[in-house]
Amino acid sequence: VTEMAEESAVRVCVRVRPLIASCGNGSVYNNLSPLLTDRVFTADETTSQLYNDIAKPLVVSTVEGYNGTIFAYGQTSSGKTFTMMGSERTPGVIPLAVEDVFQTIKNKEFLLRVSYMEIYNETVTDLLVDSWKRKPLEVREQINPVCSPGGQAQ
Numbered sequence: 001v002t003e004m005a006e007e008s009a010v011r012v013c014v015r016v017r018p019l020i021a022s023c024g025n026g027s028v029y030n031n032l033s034p035l036l037t038d039r040v041f042t043a044d045e046t047t048s049q050l051y052n053d054i055a056k057p058l059v060v061s062t063v064e065g066y067n068g069t070i071f072a073y074g075q076t077s078s079g080k081t082f083t084m085m086g087s088e089r090t091p092g093v094i095p096l097a098v099e100d101v102f103q104t105i106k107n108k109e110f111l112l113r114v115s116y117m118e119i120y121n122e123t124v125t126d127l128l129v130d131s132w133k134r135k136p137l138e139v140r141e142q143i144n145p146v147c148s149p150g151g152q153a154q
């Protein structure tokens with residue numbers, strides 16, 4: 001119980017990517033504050049390990065009706081796309097989560113809605129709309145206050 005009570009609703013994890021030749025030599029990280037970081041994934045750890053540790057529990061609870069968010073933050077070339085999208089050979093968090101969701105809901109009656117959008121500077125773009133038809137989504141402010149884009153494809 002104590003462990004549960006102390007567990008924060010927000011987890012901050014750092015993933016260290018291997019050095020890339022074009023970036024030259026240098027140390028990848030130092031001085032990561034243990035107070036601000038729940039988990040550091042080293043360059044040897046795979047996306048699948050990261051997924052199982054931080055994303056899978058969230059996916060499971062989302063299917064049970066809880067809200068959950070996973071987002072990647074970092075400077076250019078730090079590995080956000082590698083981690084979240086991945087590739088055919090090493091799928092990222094998003095395809096792994098989608099696969100898990102479908103595994104969990106198969107043989108059940110379940111309504112699943114998916115939308116896919118990009119937030120770039122102040123502009124929100126619906127990525128499920130053909131690129132030639134795209135126009136910025138309107139961001140509406142609600143009373144609670146939560147901002148949500150409206151009218152996106154699902």
Ligand SMILES: Nc1ncnc2c1ncn2[C@@H]1O[C@H](COP(=O)(O)OP(=O)(O)OP(=O)(O)O)[C@@H](O)[C@H]1O
Pocket residue numbers: 016017018020043074075076077078079080081082083
């Ligand atoms: N953990 C990793 N292991 C091996 N290669 C990686 C890893 N993380 C990133 N890379 C490689 O580093 C390069 C930059 O990564 P990526 O494109 O994911 O960065 P990004 O944060 O999405 O950048 P940007 O913000 O510019 O789009 C890519 O070539 C990617 O394959």
